[in-house]
Structure formats: C-alpha cells, structure tokens
Amino acid sequence: MLYLKKYFTEGLIQFTILLSLLGVRVDLDTYLSNQLPPLREIILGPSSAYTQTQFHNLRNTLDGYGIHPKSVDLDHFFTTRRLLNQVRQLDRLSVPSPELNTWLVHRDSETVVSASSQSSATITLDNGAGLEDVDSPDAAPAMRGGSGEPESTYNLNAADSSLGAVAPEGNQEQGTRDGNDDLTKEDIDLIDILWRQDIDLGAGREVFNYSNRQKESEEEKPSPQESKDRNKEQESWRNGVNVQGAQPVDGETGESIPEQLPALGSQTSLSLQECLRLLEATFPFGEESEFPAPVVTPETAVTTDEVPSTSQAVPLAPQPPPAEPQLDLEQQWQDIMAIMELQAMEVNITSPQTDSGSVSGTSEATDSNSTGSFGLAPRPTPVNQDVSLHQASLPSCSQDFPQIFGPQLDTVSIPPRTPMLRLASNNSTNINATFGATNLTGIFLPQHINSSSSNVTSTPILPDPFSTLLEESMLDEISLLDLAMEEGFSQAQASQLEDELDSDSGLSLDSSHSPASPSSSETSCSSAASSSSTSATFSEEGAVGYSTDSEVTTVEPEEGAVGGYQPGYSKLCRMSYQDPSQFHSLPQLDSISHNHTYNLPLSSAFDEHPELPISSVKKSVRDKSSSKLQAAHDLLDKHASRDERRARSMKIPFSNEKIINLPVEEFNELLAKHHLSEPQLALIRDIRRRGKNKMAAQNCRKRKLDTIINLEDGVQDLRRNKARLLKEKMEFIRSIRQMKQKMQSLYQEVFTQLRDEEGRPYPPSEYSLQYSADGSVLIMPRCMTAAEQSRKPEKKQKDKKKSGSQIPGFSSRFESSRT
DNA sequence: CGTGGCTGTCATCGA
DNA sequence: TTTCGATGACAGCCA
Structure with missing residues (x-):
C-alpha cells in the first residue's frame, strides 16, 4: 500500500506539473495577447467551446436523433461519452468540473436568486477580468435572465468557466441524464442550429472535436455578432438543458440534479472494467488520489441553504440528515481555515485592505460560524463554484470575483498606481480564493461530504473510497503543492502584497x-x-x-x-x-x-x-x-x-x-x-578649470537624476512584472484547482457507477479505488486502506489536523466509518 | 525668515 | 606627471 501511495503521490505531482505547464501556456496567452483571451477561456471560454463541441458530438453521435433522447442507451452512451470527454479534457488546462454545473442547476430556485443578486459582483469578475467576452454580457442575461447586468454572468459563467471543461460535459451529462427525459426536440433543434452555425463559420466536422473546437474557439474568435448569437443560443441551450439550475426553474430540466444521482445509481451504465479503464486513461501516470464526490454537494448546500429549494430537496434521493452535513461543513470549514491559515495569512494580510477581499474574508469567517455550508462557499471562490459551495458561495464569489478580475483588467489598462493597488487586492483576494479553493479541502472536503451525502444514496455515510488516498495523496500533495506554491507566493506575493499595501499607505518604494x-x-x-x-x-x-x-x-x-x-x-x-x-x-x-x-x-x-x-x-x-x-x-x-x-x-x-x-x-x-601676463594666464586657467568643472558638475547632476529616474522606472517595471507573475500564478492555481475538481468528480463518478457481481453499488464508505503498481485499478475495501493509513501515522495526523477531528473530513470520516 | 532646489565652485580621486 | 572627467561637499542665489 505504501508503494501504492507513493505511486499516487508521484502521479499527483506529475499531474500538478502538467497542469502548471498548461497553465503557463495559458497565462502567456493572457499576457502576451491582450490578456483577455486566456482569462476568458478560463472563465467562459472553455464552457462555450465545450458546449459547442458537445453539441456537435452529440449530434454526430446521435446522427439525426438516431437515438431517442430518453432511451436508456442514450443515457449510457452519453455517460460513456462524457467520461471519455472528461478524460480527454484532462489534457486541457481549463477543466471545470461538469458535474458541478448540474448541481448548480438544481439550486436554481434558491441559488439563482441569491446568485444573481449577489453574483452581480461576481459577474464583474468575469467582465472585470477583462474577459469581457462577447459572451459574458450576453450569457449573463441569457443565463440568469434576471440580472441583465453583464456581471451577473458570473454565476453561470463562473460555473461554466470554472466548470468550463465541464460545461460541455455537463451538457452532455444533462443531455444523457436529463436529456433522456428533458432533451426535447427543441433542444435538439437548437443543437442542430448551433452545429450548422459552426459549419457556416467554416468549421468542419473535425472541428467539432472537442480539442479542435476549443482551439478554434480560442484562436479565431467569430465576429462579435455571431459569437454573441451563438453564445446566446448556447446559453439558452444550457439554461434549458444544462444549466437549468441556473435559471430559476427550467421547465425542462428542473429536476436535473436529483435525477442525476438516481440515474447514476440506476444505470449500470459502465461496467467496472470500463470505469477502471477510464480512470486509467484519465490518470495514466497511475497517480490516484481520492476524489471526493463533488456531485453530491448540492445536498449539503441545500441543507445549509436558508431557502429550501424544492427542486433540490426533491431530487436528491437519500439525503443525509441536514444537521450532520452542516456540522461537517462547519468543521471542515474550520479545518480548512486552519489548514489555510499559513497560506491565508499571507494572502489575507492583504485582503483586509481590499474592499471585497476583506469583506469576503470576514464574511467567510462569520459564515463559517453561522452556516457551515456558507462558510465553505465563500472560500471556494470562483473556481469553487462547486455545487455545494455554490449557493452559499455565490455571494462570496461575487464579491471575490469582481475584485479579482475587475482589478486585473484595470491593471492592464489602468495607470500603474491604482492598478497596482487593485492588483494587490485582487491578488490577495485571488489568492485567498484560490488557495482557499485549492487547499481547500473546501473543494474536496465539502464536496466530499456532499458526495458522501449524495452517495448516500447508495451508502449513507460515505467515507470516501479514496478518502485515504485523498487525504494523503490529494490533500497532502495538493496542500503541499499549494504550500510550495504559496511559499513562492508568500515570498514574492506576500512581499508584493506588502508592497502594494505599503504603496497604499505610501510607505513602499512605490x-x-x-x-x-x-x-x-x-x-x-x-x-x-x-x-x-x-x-x-x-x-x-x-x-x-x-x-x-x-x-x-x-x-x-x-x-x-x-x-x-x-x-x-x-x-x-x-x-x-x-x-x-x-x-x-x-x-x-x-x-x-x-x-x-x-x-x-x-x-x-x-x-x-x-x-x-x-x-x-x-x-x-x-x-x-x-x-x-x-x-x-x-x-x-x-x-x-x-x-x-x-x-x-x-x-x-x-x-x-x-x-x-x-x-x-x-x-x-x-x-x-x-x-x-602671468595673472592673466592664471585667470584663464582658472576660468577654464572652473568652466570645465561646472559642466562636469552639471553632467554629473544630470546623470544622477537620470539614474534615479531609471531606477524608478525599473522599480515600476519590476512591480508590474511581479504583479503579472502573481496573476499568472493565480491562474495556474485556479487551473490546478479545476483539475482537482475534475479528478474528484471523475473518481466519484466512476466509483458511483461501479457495481458488484450482483449489480449492487459499492458503498464508498466501505470501498475505495486504488491503483496498483502495475497501473490497474482495484476496488479495495476500506479496512485495507485503513491499514495502509495506519502505516503512516504522521500523514494521518497531518490529515487529521487538516480535516479536523470533528469534521467529516476524509480521514476522520473514514475512521468513524471503519470503526 | 526659513527652507528647498538649483547652480557654481572647490577639492579630490582615478583614468 | 599632466590632463581631464567625475563626484562629494559647500556656499550662494532664488522662489
């Protein structure tokens, strides 16, 4: 088992590195080219691209409605396809978790309202990020319908962006799952239209390949008008199909969320082998980490949500008692906070100064105290749009986002000073958000919990199958990674933040x-x-x-x-x-x-x-x-x-x-x-000497001034560079976080669909997926995992600390389940 | 009237 | 050794 763990860990590291590399590329794009495209991609881009691709794929596969939308086969097909897509998407930088979208959809009634209202700020983020894509403005209205403000887009966008990769898949998912019930002819028609549009735009079928598609979307941006239209359509489509949740209530997909779980449970869609294969394909490195099931999150969110969403409550089949989740969330949140303390410290220091940042931070703390789920939500920030966090988080997200993105944009165009400050604030917020999300168990734990709850369907209290791995591998590594990153950050960024703060105060060089x-x-x-x-x-x-x-x-x-x-x-x-x-x-x-x-x-x-x-x-x-x-x-x-x-x-x-x-x-x-005469000669020599010296003095002074000015310029450049690098870092972190989420969701999904010989699901509390040394994936009983864990008392303790003894964190949860 | 900036000048150092 | 430039230090002028 130790070996296995090591294996996983290495894999995770590799994965992280890969993500980083990917992220780097993106950043370059962002900064080198208008800075907007990348951000946009991260926030909105992927989703749109995915969506389209998905449509095309869908159409292609369906081949003119070859499969009835509601047919079981279709469902299976979609599931498989979705998984494959997800696996493929792993190479891609922006990989929002699709499942999250689905969940979001459920929240619609509740979340949507709050989200829309709150999200206005969030939306700003998107737009503010300078990602003012054509999409965002349109998307917002389309999605929310309610908040016409472009800013409002964020919720959806955030979901999309964060879930960007997911979006397509999510769509598919919905198509498959909800699609069975909900994929109406209208939807199909819409898809068809979109597909044709793509063709009109010159996109060949091959373009519809997800990867190709995405690239295309990124590189050649269709005329604003077209893109707008398309986006609108997509948005609308999403609303209808995918994001139904986003919309207060989508007539068609209103039930999507609840259905999902049942669907998964009911469908035997993927055989164990298939799942394993998928997992392997997904994580070739063999690294495995536990992925808390994010999908389930909605439930927790629901429980925590002040306003009970009918759709939410109904859909989820076996929901754990609300009280427990809350407690768990709270504890988790606290744990997370504790874990992030170091990281947060650095970032947070700056946050207080930032308007929203400070607010968010405080609000988070308060939230965490008052409402566990809400507390989590704030942290999650943009990426976290995860389901569970969503409702609660939306507000926070909205707050955070604007700062993060808006400022960034500002930085781009704005004069150094204000921008810098803004950046700092942004960064700080970003960092908080990012790290919060990243470190955040918030991402994992909450989801995990949620997943457990959702999974509960099959098994009430789920100790995550991979809880052990998650804790040790994912959590640890991730946290370590984050910490490492943050170290860099702490030094560079912290200094920057300080500087920026100082600059604010007027103490810094600046x-x-x-x-x-x-x-x-x-x-x-x-x-x-x-x-x-x-x-x-x-x-x-x-x-x-x-x-x-x-x-x-x-x-x-x-x-x-x-x-x-x-x-x-x-x-x-x-x-x-x-x-x-x-x-x-x-x-x-x-x-x-x-x-x-x-x-x-x-x-x-x-x-x-x-x-x-x-x-x-x-x-x-x-x-x-x-x-x-x-x-x-x-x-x-x-x-x-x-x-x-x-x-x-x-x-x-x-x-x-x-x-x-x-x-x-x-x-x-x-x-x-x-x-x-001698006196004359002496005078002449003195005159010459003094005159020369005078000029020399002038030159000298001038040089001094020039030097000072140059130094100042250099300082400014360095500051700008630093801000840019920090921004890039944030982007990378966000990407990594998204990837983590995706991995979680994938794991969760695979595990959820596993069935034993008798067709019964494996209770996550009792089993976990493990990668063997040879790369094969095994379903391991929990006890084994526990035994393995026991071998690493240190890690365990560490995890415990992080997750919090009381919190239903992975380790603690597992222990309890084991006992 | 005090202050800071600018300028000129001197002394010195190094090439 | 001489010349010349650079520079620190000082003083005067001025706003």
Whole structure:
C-alpha cells in the first residue's frame, strides 16, 4: 500500500506539473495577447467551446436523433461519452468540473436568486477580468435572465468557466441524464442550429472535436455578432438543458440534479472494467488520489441553504440528515481555515485592505460560524463554484470575483498606481480564493461530504473510497503543492502584497514613487520641459555667462576660434549630448525626461558658431525667446559670472567659452598667440578649470537624476512584472484547482457507477479505488486502506489536523466509518 | 525668515 | 606627471 501511495503521490505531482505547464501556456496567452483571451477561456471560454463541441458530438453521435433522447442507451452512451470527454479534457488546462454545473442547476430556485443578486459582483469578475467576452454580457442575461447586468454572468459563467471543461460535459451529462427525459426536440433543434452555425463559420466536422473546437474557439474568435448569437443560443441551450439550475426553474430540466444521482445509481451504465479503464486513461501516470464526490454537494448546500429549494430537496434521493452535513461543513470549514491559515495569512494580510477581499474574508469567517455550508462557499471562490459551495458561495464569489478580475483588467489598462493597488487586492483576494479553493479541502472536503451525502444514496455515510488516498495523496500533495506554491507566493506575493499595501499607505518604494513618483516623473518631465525652457534661458545665460564679455569678445573669438572650436564642440556634444534643441526635435526623449540643460553653456558657443548644425535649432529657440534673451543679456551683463567679470577686468582677449571649450592643444596655441601676463594666464586657467568643472558638475547632476529616474522606472517595471507573475500564478492555481475538481468528480463518478457481481453499488464508505503498481485499478475495501493509513501515522495526523477531528473530513470520516 | 532646489565652485580621486 | 572627467561637499542665489 505504501508503494501504492507513493505511486499516487508521484502521479499527483506529475499531474500538478502538467497542469502548471498548461497553465503557463495559458497565462502567456493572457499576457502576451491582450490578456483577455486566456482569462476568458478560463472563465467562459472553455464552457462555450465545450458546449459547442458537445453539441456537435452529440449530434454526430446521435446522427439525426438516431437515438431517442430518453432511451436508456442514450443515457449510457452519453455517460460513456462524457467520461471519455472528461478524460480527454484532462489534457486541457481549463477543466471545470461538469458535474458541478448540474448541481448548480438544481439550486436554481434558491441559488439563482441569491446568485444573481449577489453574483452581480461576481459577474464583474468575469467582465472585470477583462474577459469581457462577447459572451459574458450576453450569457449573463441569457443565463440568469434576471440580472441583465453583464456581471451577473458570473454565476453561470463562473460555473461554466470554472466548470468550463465541464460545461460541455455537463451538457452532455444533462443531455444523457436529463436529456433522456428533458432533451426535447427543441433542444435538439437548437443543437442542430448551433452545429450548422459552426459549419457556416467554416468549421468542419473535425472541428467539432472537442480539442479542435476549443482551439478554434480560442484562436479565431467569430465576429462579435455571431459569437454573441451563438453564445446566446448556447446559453439558452444550457439554461434549458444544462444549466437549468441556473435559471430559476427550467421547465425542462428542473429536476436535473436529483435525477442525476438516481440515474447514476440506476444505470449500470459502465461496467467496472470500463470505469477502471477510464480512470486509467484519465490518470495514466497511475497517480490516484481520492476524489471526493463533488456531485453530491448540492445536498449539503441545500441543507445549509436558508431557502429550501424544492427542486433540490426533491431530487436528491437519500439525503443525509441536514444537521450532520452542516456540522461537517462547519468543521471542515474550520479545518480548512486552519489548514489555510499559513497560506491565508499571507494572502489575507492583504485582503483586509481590499474592499471585497476583506469583506469576503470576514464574511467567510462569520459564515463559517453561522452556516457551515456558507462558510465553505465563500472560500471556494470562483473556481469553487462547486455545487455545494455554490449557493452559499455565490455571494462570496461575487464579491471575490469582481475584485479579482475587475482589478486585473484595470491593471492592464489602468495607470500603474491604482492598478497596482487593485492588483494587490485582487491578488490577495485571488489568492485567498484560490488557495482557499485549492487547499481547500473546501473543494474536496465539502464536496466530499456532499458526495458522501449524495452517495448516500447508495451508502449513507460515505467515507470516501479514496478518502485515504485523498487525504494523503490529494490533500497532502495538493496542500503541499499549494504550500510550495504559496511559499513562492508568500515570498514574492506576500512581499508584493506588502508592497502594494505599503504603496497604499505610501510607505513602499512605490509609495515614494507614487507620492514622489509623480514628482519624480514630473521632475523628469519638468526637467525635460524645463530643459527646453531652461535651455533657452540657459543658453542665453551660458552665452552670457561666458560670452557676456564675449559680447564684446565674441566677435573676435569667433574668427579665430572657429577652426579649433568645432572639435571641441563636437567632443562636448558627444560627451554631454546635452543639446536642448536635439531634445526638442525628439519629443520621445522628453518622456524619458532627461535633463539636458547642463551643457547649455555650450549653446553660447554655438551661438558664436552658427555653422554648427545645432546652431540652427538653437536659433529657432532663440528667436522664440529673443526678447527674453535680450533681457537676459542685460541681466547677464549685470550678473556676468565672476570669471567673466574677472576676465573682462583682466582684459583677457578671448571669451571664456573659448577658454573653457577649446581643446588643450588649441587652448595652448591660443595662449601662445597672445602674449599674456602671468595673472592673466592664471585667470584663464582658472576660468577654464572652473568652466570645465561646472559642466562636469552639471553632467554629473544630470546623470544622477537620470539614474534615479531609471531606477524608478525599473522599480515600476519590476512591480508590474511581479504583479503579472502573481496573476499568472493565480491562474495556474485556479487551473490546478479545476483539475482537482475534475479528478474528484471523475473518481466519484466512476466509483458511483461501479457495481458488484450482483449489480449492487459499492458503498464508498466501505470501498475505495486504488491503483496498483502495475497501473490497474482495484476496488479495495476500506479496512485495507485503513491499514495502509495506519502505516503512516504522521500523514494521518497531518490529515487529521487538516480535516479536523470533528469534521467529516476524509480521514476522520473514514475512521468513524471503519470503526 | 526659513527652507528647498538649483547652480557654481572647490577639492579630490582615478583614468 | 599632466590632463581631464567625475563626484562629494559647500556656499550662494532664488522662489
């Protein structure tokens, strides 16, 4: 058994890695391409794509209604197909759990209302996520019908998105199960229409392959109009068939949920071998983990739900006493909270600041206390849309989502500051949500419980078959994974969050930046601007400074200086590259905000030598400020630099500019030419030294400023990068969570459909699916699992801790069941 | 009148 | 050794 466990664990790790890889790709898309597509995919995309594909598949398989919608064969067929699709979908990143959808459907009456109302925020998430797909707005109304707000979409979308992969399957499921009863001709017609639309769009049959389809949908987005229409149709279809639950009450599918369980139980659809095969196919790595049965969740939700949904209550066959589930949920929730504590700590820290985040967090806590199921719900967040959590969670989801996604979008388009903050909040919320979901036993445990309840149909209190594995493999590994991820997160993200928070507070670099950054940027800009203005003035000054005298001397020097001067000028230009005129000509440079005023003194030199290319530009500048210059000159005369005055007093025959800017050789020649006294020579040397040093000082200061600005920019870039990476991380986590959910559901489903020789279902409490070393799947009695567990006391304890002794967590539950 | 920013200047270091 | 640039430190000016 240990070996088996190890095997599973490794498999899980591989699976996780695979998911991560997949997720990475998606993120890249998101960020590289508009950022929207990926998110959209995650949230809405998959579902739509799946749905279509499903339709096509359905149609193809049905081949013109070859099978009667209500025929048992059809049901079986759909089930099988669905499972296969699910297995196939495993490769895909976005794999929302389909079953969840079904459950959601049930909640319609209750959940829908709350969801729609609450979900408005949630919807925002979708849209906010920047996933403002054409779908979302349409979908929302279509789905909810009630809340016209695009935001409201989330519930459905969330379900879809989260269940994205599921959606199609879910549809199928419904088609198969409910479809038997509910798949009316209308639906089929609708499907047909959709299918034709696809064809019209140029999609071949092959396109209808799920994978192909999905890709296509992702890559080539149909014209908004078409997509909208299609989406609408799909949505409507979903509402009718799949999501009936979403809609308050779908006349057709109203009962879908309840039916499901019975259907599963009744149908012997898949033989044990088939199931095993499916499982194997699904998890080739052989890793197996327990998958709490998410499907059952609705019941718990129902029990917890304040408003009893008739549809819910009715449909579920053997429901465990409501009280128990609640307790379990509460405990589980608490446990989850405890487990997540570390993770949450990091994230939560930030959450408080975030509006919704804080709210959600608090609400969660309170919720958990007051209502177990509700407590769970909040955590689940977007992905968790899982059934059980749904109703309760919807509100929370709505809250969380908006923040998460809306902000992200904002970040994209919004200026760094606000966006950043938002991101932080988002991230925090996301993290919470994500981790909550991920770590969350919330996902597993609740579902598990729910599943148990639902499974109860066959077996009252279900210790999950894989509870052991779940606990150890899934839970552990997942949690570990999450923890690991969070570690990264904790460091990077936490720091980010802190930073962001700080930024909010204005303490962080950014803060310095934000408060100061504007200033810095402004300074830069101003410097640039000022440089221009300054340049004008400065040039005057510069000219004045060194040429005021030169006004007199200027003319003289010009003649002699020209020859040697140019090189000097060019040299200076090269070195200082501070010609303001150039900057004027290059507006983009302004943005760079380099202060090039420092060398302005050179400008005076240029004035002397119009032939220089720059001189022309200068001239223009000068013309503009000619009057100014004139005044400036006057002032300059008055305020002529000390050196100039000294030079004048000493009757130095050439301008200070020459003295300063001439190359050494020419300068020496110049000195040689004129027979100057020692004091004059000394003064000239001092003037040259000071002048050079002055320019050097200017350059130095300019460099300092540039360096500071660059550093600030770098910090900003890094921050943006960090935010992006965090966002990506969140996406990955979400994807992983979805995959987990899917795995759970698959496991649950397979197990549910297993029958012994006598056609009786295997009670999950007594049996669990185990993977053997050779890759085969076995149904193991619980006791064996327990024995195996006993071998790993440490893990067990750990699990216990996580799940909570009281909570009907896997381990605890199993133990109880065993005992 | 105090303060902060800008500028010029000096001293120094290193190439 | 000289030259030159860079830079820290200081002081003056100005808004």
